[in-house]
Amino acid sequence: MLSKPERGLKMLPFKPKNNPGKGPEAHIKEAICDLLRKEGWFVIVMHCNLYQHGFPDIFATHSDYGPRLIEVKNPKSYSFTKAQLDTFPKLCANGSGVWVLVAATYSEYKKLWCPPNWYQYLQVMK
Numbered sequence: 521m522l523s524k525p526e527r528g529l530k531m532l533p534f535k536p537k538n539n540p541g542k543g544p545e546a547h548i549k550e551a552i553c554d555l556l557r558k559e560g561w562f563v564i565v566m567h568c569n570l571y572q573h574g575f576p577d578i579f580a581t582h583s584d585y586g587p588r589l590i591e592v593k594n595p596k597s598y599s600f601t602k603a604q605l606d607t608f609p610k611l612c613a614n615g616s617g618v619w620v621l622v623a624a625t626y627s628e629y630k631k632l633w634c635p636p637n638w639y640q641y642l643q644v645m646k
Contacts, residue, residue: 523634528578529554530601539608543594544594544596545592545593545594548592548594548621548622548623548629549565549577549592550578551623551624552578552590552592552621552623552624552628553565553578554624554628555629556578556580559582559629560582560583560584561580561581561582562580562581562582562585563578563579563580564578564579564580565578566578566579567584570617573601573603573608574601574603574604574606574607574608576587576589576591576608576611576618577590577591577592578590578591578592585632585633587616588617588632589611589617589618589619590619590620590621590622590632591604591608591618591619591621591638592620592621592622593620593621593641594620594622595622598622598641600641600642608639612636612638613618615635617635617638618638619631619632619634619636619637619638620637620638620640620641623638
């Protein structure tokens with residue numbers, strides 16, 4: 521049987537941890553996925569785990585344009601993980617480009633028809 525807590529001790533109310541999945545980047549990702557679907561793309565949002573770390577955020581493919589690996593970044597503040605810095609060059613060297621998109625706009629969407637651009641977002645390039 522559980523005993524009552526000692527007098528004077530109070531249980532603190534539950535406060536959920538900040539959910540990084542609902543920060544600015546998550547909202548941008550959601551909007552980009554909506555735009556891609558509107559334009560006829562089949563979209564899979566990648567949920568990274570032990571076996572997928574370093575993989576871009578979105579896999580999208582279109583019957584006319586083929587596949588794209590898309591990394592979503594918050595234009596106000598972003599960085600690449602060590603795993604991304606290791607994986608992105610390998611993906612590109614093996615024929616799979618990585619495109620960075622920072623908004624759900626048609627000017628960003630048009631980047632998908634340009635060469636892969638992930639390296640242009642490296643901190644050393646700023």
